[in-house]
Amino acid sequence: MSDETLFTKIINGDIPADILFEDEHCICIKDIHPQAPTHVLVIPRKPLPRLCDATQEDKVLLGHLMLQVGEIARKLGIDEAFRVVINNGAGAGQQVFHLHLHILGNKTFDEGSLGMH
Ligand code: AMP
Numbered sequence: 001m002s003d004e005t006l007f008t009k010i011i012n013g014d015i016p017a018d019i020l021f022e023d024e025h026c027i028c029i030k031d032i033h034p035q036a037p038t039h040v041l042v043i044p045r046k047p048l049p050r051l052c053d054a055t056q057e058d059k060v061l062l063g064h065l066m067l068q069v070g071e072i073a074r075k076l077g078i079d080e081a082f083r084v085v086i087n088n089g090a091g092a093g094q095q096v097f098h099l100h101l102h103i104l105g106n107k108t109f110d111e112g113s114l115g116m117h
Pocket of ligand 1: 031
């Protein structure tokens with residue numbers, strides 16, 4: 001069995017996905033089970049399992065991902081109101097152990113709420 005993550009398979013073209021943007025460090029795909037009218041994932045090509053597995057070596061990559069989030073939000077026309085979510089660990093709801101940033105938009109967000117129970 002392959003050790004590749006689902007997202008590595010998508011990056012390699014082995015599994016189809018709706019790829020909206022890509023560059024040498026990351027791709028952006030539509031989430032298959034959207035939690036908001038606009039819900040995309042920004043995924044580094046490097047298969048870091050979780051945010052907390054990143055090291056000093058990944059500093060530039062993490063900065064790049066954050067800048068890409070802003071750029072993608074602008075391209076999608078949601079830059080006035082969007083939410084970025086990173087689930088770190090199964091207890092936080094992480095299902096795919098390949099770092100990814102959720103961008104959620106075109107949705108009304110409760111003021112001051114992080115949607116936690
Ligand atoms: P997380 O729970 O933070 O690990 O998020 C994983 C996300 O990946 C979920 O929002 C899923 O809906 C999404 N997802 C799972 N499989 C696919 C796929 N094949 N294409 C696009 N998104 C997917």
